Amino acid sequence: MGLPVLLWWSLTKLALLISFAVHTPQPQQQQEEASLLTQARQFLAVNDTDTAFQYLTQAYANDRNQPGLLACFRDVFSQRIESHDNAVDRMGLASILLEYEHYGAAARHLEQAVQLTASKSSANALSMLFAARAAVCDWTHIQQDSPALVASVQASLKQEDQTPAVHPYKALMWPCLSLADSTKIASKFARRAMSAVSVDPVPTSSLLVHKEEPSIFQVSSRRRPTNGRRIKLGYLSPDFTGAHPLAFLMQDVFRLHNTSEFQLYIYSLVESDDSLEVAKIKHAAHQWTVLPSSNAAAAETIRDDELDILIDLCGYTGTSTVAEIMAHKVAPLQIAYMGFPASTGAPFIDYVVCDRIVVPSSSEVRQHYTEQLLLLPHCYFVNSHRYLSSSLRQPQMPRTRYNLPDSAFVYCCHSRPEKIDPHTFKSWLQVLVNVPHSVLWLLRSGDEMEDNLRQIAEQEFALDKNRLIFCDKAPRDQHLARLQLANLFLDTPAYNAHTVGCDCLSAGVPMVSLLRNHVAPPDEVETDKWASRVGASLLAAIGLDDVLVAGSMEAYQAIMVHCATDSEWFSSVKERLQRNYHTAPLFDTPRWVRNLETGLLEIVALRTEGGSSYSDIEIVDNAGR
Template sequence: MTQNRSAVATLLADAKQLITENRYDEAVSRCLSACQLSPDLSDPWIELAAIYLRQQRYEQSLQAVAQIMTAGESQKVRLQLIAAAALRGLGRYAEASQAIDTALNLAPGDPRVINSKVGILLAQRRYTDALPLVENLLNSEPTHLEGYLNLGIVLQGLGRSDEALTAFDRLLEIKPDHASALMNRSSVLVTLARPQEALQAADAALAMQPDALIALLNKTAALLALKRPREALTVSERLLRLNSRHGKGLINKIIALLDLGNFPEALATALNALTFDSYNPDLLGLKIQALLGLNRFAEAQADCQRILAKHPDRIVVKLSLAKALVGLGSSSVAISTVDVILAAIPHHPEAASLKADLLVGRNEWETAATLIKAALVQHPDQAQLWVAQSALLLSKERYTEALTATERALALDPNHLQATVNQMAALNSLQRFTEALAAGQTLIAQQTPDWQLYANQGAALAGSERFADARQAFATAEALDQKAFRAFRWRQEVYGIASDALLPDIDPYAEFLAFKVAKLEHCYWRSCEAVLARATALIEENLAQGQLTPLPPFKALSLPLSPELTRAMAQSRGTFLNNGMAAPRQALAFSYPNAITDRLKIGYVSADFREHPTAHLMRGLFSRHDRQQFEIFVYALCKDDGSDYYQRIKTDADQFVDLTALSNAEAATRIHADGIHILVDLMGYTGYARSEIFALQPAPIQVSYLGYPGTLGAPFIPYILADNVVLPEPLRPYFTEKPVYLPECYQVNDDSQEIAATGIQRRDVGLPETGFVFCCFNKPAKIDPVLFAVWMQILAQVPSSVLWLLAANDEITTHLRNEAEAQGITGERLIFAQRLPKSQHLERHRLADLFLDTRLYNAHTTASDALWAGLPVLTCLGNTFPSRVAASLLQAVGLPELITHSLEEYQAQAIHLATTPAELRSLRTKLAYNRTRMPLFDTSRFTRHLEEAYRLMWDRHARGLPPTLLRVTPLPSDA
């Protein structure tokens, strides 16, 4: 018997040594041997039960406890503790509590028993019940380590994170290397959004326990919060090697993969996790995010709806549903979904940001700005709202304010990706390229897979004339997301981009010139001549190599470039479109009617049937067409913006067709199926145009009109509508189209425009009560330094006069006032008008005395507005189509005396009229009389002339003759 006891003691000593080496299976073997030698002894069974407990083999631990026949008083307490721990591990909390209560009867003040009781309560999340036990323990033993550990866990469970942190810190003051305290401390720091400190605490714990799951989990969470997803992924994979089914570990891995843009692997990981945790809404939500990243919107929508059927209040899923709906083209439903969130949680930051983005997509800028402003009042500490604010300001070209908004966002979240992107965009727009590159340097060094980063990096490099590097950055952006990158760079964010759009590679020359020309358009003219020279050189270089023009043809119309060059630029674009659509055009193989018909089908195509100058001019046209001879089709490339213009045009068309959701081939097929005889391009190469539709030639006759005052250089547009003033014979060689001359004036005008009668006074808009008011409500991009100098000379010669301009942003206002000061005119003599609804805008014209036209690109709709409101317009006849439009308008309204032929004459006439009140009054009286009697504002007469132009074109086609110059004979004056 004595020999057996000695052998048992040796075996138990070996087992204890093996436990210190974490060799639990061998320790179990030693204990079992000891139990076989002396089955009646309690010590081997107690040690065996304790080892099983360490291995989380709870049933075996309880079985070992059951083998003990007798035990001493001290052993009985330990047995109850082991049994309670095993029962807790099995989730049998009531039995565990009974075991602990037995131990408490045996040892009422034993800290081990109290902490075990607390542990059972913690497992049941009964934090309120546990708190007094822990506090009583620490009152009696102020340095009890496990007491502080449990106190911290209890306080954390009660949401008292700051107090929990204090408890863990107190423990660590006593024992700095307490691994559990470090792990729990890191958990609290993650909760408190103090990720850097959480990372340090987790690393300290891992230094002692390299495989501690809680420490690995906290380290992953901290790295994710620090926007270090690549490191977070590595740590999460280390955790999952220890426990491949660790739920939170899998979730963190998926989040890291999503942050890295690795959507395929994120989806695969989520699907794998869902095989053994299929109802976890967090996993389902991450799966949805991966599907959104892969543009699998229909699947994402279906998953969102499944989750919301069971969990209707999950905000994150509702937001994901809205994003899926946007991807599916259902922006209206998406807004309704977001509105549900905002109704429940007003000013919810992410919901407000998403809705603002959707509103911008509908051109509802002011509503979006109001929404974000209100949300910021409630949540000024939310970085994503400042990001949304910066995006709105960028869209309005308020770059300095946008930069400030990004700085606010980055102060709150230094690693915010979109904030960094928007900061780069603002710096680029301010042409602070070195700073833009520095702003994105860290994220690019981390190989953050976001196309926007590289797009803005490419822009900064192009702006710095590092063209080869820029080309590489653009290639990286395109590789990451070709569709998004190209749509953004080609300025098609609002209405999206057709799936079969022709999008050339981004040319660094184009990006460079975009920045330089933008400076000119913002009235910063210090290097104007150098910019024009550089632009000309780069354009000629590309054209000589058979490449596209790096400056959009529309931009060229506002610059003093030669007509030969502007025609070549347009032709480069026309050739690109014609060649690019050759294969689909051949595949569609449209055939056309060519018979004489009593009723022509006319199709008008535009993205501007909305609150836009084109619609302002055309609104009255569609209802005036002779329905006996014409059937009118309106093809909209824009969504309903809620304006009266959109609604009126839609109502007045025989058929109004929204093409926004169709590809170019589908749109052309629809137009051809409608049997259109003459298709009218109202856009040319302006924003949101879809010239590919015309390149597919869905109609036998295609004509350019109104929106683009220049040649398109495109073989698929053989005609342009014009008049003798805007397109005289000397300019014809610079047009590839055959002109169809309308009599009197080529520009349609609406004779039903409302003029408000609010009784507005000069003082209401910041104008002086007395003195002469010159005005020009053209957009500032039309003002050039040569003309501005003439304006300043006019102001100098007309004392007490002011110049009333249309405000755009503070940067332009500052530039213009600085230019005025440099030419001896105080900046205060330039007064800037804010935008108003159209009827009120027309009314305020009556506060001015004389409209001064711009020279390179005249007032077009703007001149019609002034004349309709009764304000005389003084223009200088140029030598290009866009510089002769105001002269055409003045001729048609019977005021040729306001057409000058040189800047010297223009300046002299402006001064003369300003200093000869009687003559100016006479002109105003004449304009008031002519306005309703001369052809300019006779919409019905204009419509008859336009219809005759259509007949002439169709008659020639029906006779099998090629396009040629055509002239419409004017109706009798009394018709």
């Protein structure tokens, strides 16, 4: 008998999130977990996979990173499939193979799963298959997979009580799903969070229709806190760890808040590690709280602090825990920021922090945002890079360390390979044809990815496969240092570089990005989603949007060629980048914090004056005040 679907999905959820989990068990707990794993292996040895699975799930819940745990899960699923082939166990095995980054093997099991099952399970298998293929840039089936995936999503969206198989985060990344699709998917996940905490969900259809055009309230002066008391401001995240980009980006934000106006409460879903980033965040907090594991208890803990504002730094990018806590409506004003670059589609989120580039003013785009907008004057995406500049700008290492030719023009894309789409990749290759002394430097996601991309280069463009150079993921310091070896960073249009975009610009490497000024041609990526507009926002905030933001793919290619063939012009671009690094808004973290605070003060004042009726708020830059 196959593993029950509900139980399997619990496992899959854990397995797919292992890279975000941080857990440090105590010695006694480690002994207990080792015992659970040993017992699981004993039951597996006598073909009792049901009992073995029970011990494994318990061990997984205690410590997801326990050595040998994933391998034992793989053995359980393999044994079950051998005795009785079924879709659910193949999907379970595929989820484990994905954790080992064995994408090709995972895809083969998922192909079988799609054929073996129907309805909801088939949709889940198809979504996982799409993700597995995207991870290694396997686009051989994309013409068939994309329409099937869209049909599956749209069918589930028509059912009020059905949650789509595609996760909201993936919906932002996959070009076949539209801006409207992605917001509707997010709204379904918001409904699920509300149901999980016994809050009566609002019908999805009512969330996605703005009865009237939202008013925009421009703010050019800074309010004082109401009633003469400090505003109690909370931040909530599962990602306050040294390994996560969020802590790296925001480590200096919290200490820059005006403590005469704001009292900071920082809520973490994980125990603090010994990283410098977390130490700086904790030191800036009036109160640092590690929340209890129960969503209800966590919500009650936050509610007891009587916040004025709670900012969700996660959205749907981590576990469902954060959305479920926010669904309790633990603060009178709840704001989404940073983690999830899109509308949350959630009735329990009042505002989303953004800017006018990532969320343009057109009603065609605005209608797909269920929240009111808190529009910052420059780029919404904050970073702490300027405070790290001394460590970032290390002496360059030799190119030979990464097999890069000394004299070549190096086009670089160190974004995750799943962000690359086939049309964009082929556009890059055409530039390699036109610029003979150039190479393309990519982040590796396994041998299969290399083979897939080199095959396209050789067979479709007659390029030497060695002009594609790959490197592995690296620790942050090494990643930041080696970026300086590149000449030009290539942004991925479907889902732009966010953290890595800041990394390359801080390292003095220009970036070219696409922001369409017209509807995309067939088979090309549209850029109306927030996540596909971040690169343009970064470049505008560093003062380079006039030369490095392209309105079409043809213009994008032309910029790539111009950078490599006109050395005098390209040198002037790099000089502008170096000069603007110290003066432009992108890396001016204190300025960003002041602008955010102006918006938060205004939101609190408007609520005090007008109750629960909100407007979009646009902040006029208060630099110098």
